[in-house]
Amino acid sequence: MYIIIMAGGSGTRFWPASREQKPKQFLNIIGSRSLIEQTFLRVSPLTEEKNIFLVINHIHRTLTEQLFAERRVTILSEPRGRNTAPCIGLAAVHLRRHAGDIPMIVLPADHFIADEDAFRQTLRAAATVAETGAIVTIGITPTRPETGYGYILKGAQQSTLSEHPVFLVEKFVEKPDLPTATEYVASGRYLWNSGIFAFTPNTILEEIAAHLPDVYRGLRQLEEHISANTYQAMLDDVYARFPSISIDYGVMEKTTRPVYVLPGTFGWSDVGSWQALYELRRDERDERENLTDGRTLLIDTRRSFIYAPSGRLVAAVGLDHLLVVDTPDALLVADLRRSQDVRRVTEELKRKEWKQFL
């Protein structure tokens, strides 16, 4: 099988640690390796290194090549971020050209997985289902009424594959409000949309052709120029015209083809905010529930997260659920419970054109 690691995200909710030049997936925010390296290492037992594709923004080419200098991974650059549909399409045309109609698993570079063995078993099962020409997704069994995720309503069970039940997807639903999320979780019929999919290149390209014809046209042009010295110019050209659209919205919510979902119970998080990271790293907290990276001095402080890898001393007095993120040129101090709003800082920086801080 082929594995496509999508690493084009901008990670604005992890500002100021995450910057345009080095976004979230390149940061060591959990453990001693970056998320993209951890994702690579997690899937590498599934296939040969060269069958793992990293799809990145071209501005991270050098950084990626440095991180993977010892690996025979395949790197595909996008000239600009256009969300997941163009990214997956790009990988699909390369893969089809490269190897034929082999199952491909696409997954984000910046997620956290607790049980890696269980994760790989689920991906293996998904690839097996995808081999039949089906669209397959991994749905996460929800553990709380999370409003930050999309949900998948599962339908009838179709089969069982290596102990994995396979369900039909009834529908994909957008991020719910809290009462709706609570109902979803109580019903037992909903799963979190993990953004992890399996299909063959032909399957997904047919779907893109059906629902995103403009994207498909660009991908076909590109496919003709792969290995030609006109490829880069064509890539720039088609990406300039691509809409920014997700595979969920552009294909999954519209397809008439059956979509299957495999429930995953391997401990998953999209690490979507500083608060999510604080929750994930629960075991590293002190007895007052503080999580600290760096040199800190805490007085009467609890439930706070201080991320200060640059080595400056951070002293805290009388804080409760505070977030402090210290970087050499910019500092964030926020209510930890409002870490979703950190993206408002980057929006404001864009508006002010304070580009050096983006």
Added chain:
Amino acid sequence: MYIIIMAGGSGTRFWPASREQKPKQFLNIIGSRSLIEQTFLRVSPLTEEKNIFLVINHIHRTLTEQLFAERRVTILSEPRGRNTAPCIGLAAVHLRRHAGDIPMIVLPADHFIADEDAFRQTLRAAATVAETGAIVTIGITPTRPETGYGYILKGAQQSTLSEHPVFLVEKFVEKPDLPTATEYVASGRYLWNSGIFAFTPNTILEEIAAHLPDVYRGLRQLEEHISANTYQAMLDDVYARFPSISIDYGVMEKTTRPVYVLPGTFGWSDVGSWQALYELRRDERDERENLTDGRTLLIDTRRSFIYAPSGRLVAAVGLDHLLVVDTPDALLVADLRRSQDVRRVTEELKRKEWKQFL
């Protein structure tokens, strides 16, 4: 008259802006000049520059000489801080040697005064009373039940001098709790102890002889070596033996001589904490009551004080009454209402021997 500006404080409640090498009185925390310069400029209309003494810690000699390079001020160094009694005694022996028994006004280098004309008028009146051989202090008419200040209980009015009523001091009292402070203010009989005194050198040295005989003995030895090349060695020697003791505790609370107090109504603060500074600079706050120095970006933030003169960007999300102090090597994030507890940080730094941050 002579004016003694006491600039030996360590300013630990203003950490991390205030450091051992450059404490509070050398910082531009209000306006564009340091507090010590502002204090000098405030009193300089009262006398010749050479009659203004700066008593500093020897480690700030170079810094002080740079700040006052254009001024003919007299600088006296203390080998170590021993609180106000030795500091005032040192100035008194120099002054007696230098000029005779002329009234001296002693005042801290790091206070804020709103009405400088009224302040100078009060000091002139105090010097006139001191000329008679009396001990005189300035008491501030309290505007709130402040628990961070000592109080003075005033007795009978003795006279009126240039429109300034002069009262006998009944007693000096230590910092009260809130109910006591509230009673004090309601009674109309208490004033805040400003730490500003006037007396002649002979008067205060007689009092030191009576109540702090060990200090007096050291001062007399020192006086004999003034202008001799043995002075510095003797200074080091006597300061090594001096106790650390305030003039209030060592003399004022014990003297049997009448002490007079002149009420001051010139708008005074000892600028004792980040919160006090935030209150003082009320006019500079934005419509959400935020006070900022430096480059900041505030989202849903109110009643907060961000001091970031080093030029780094500080972004805030969802804060209320937060204090952020950013310096090149250390950062403080605190509940602004707990800024008295900032000194606990420096205590902890001493305990840990993290000397580079002190």
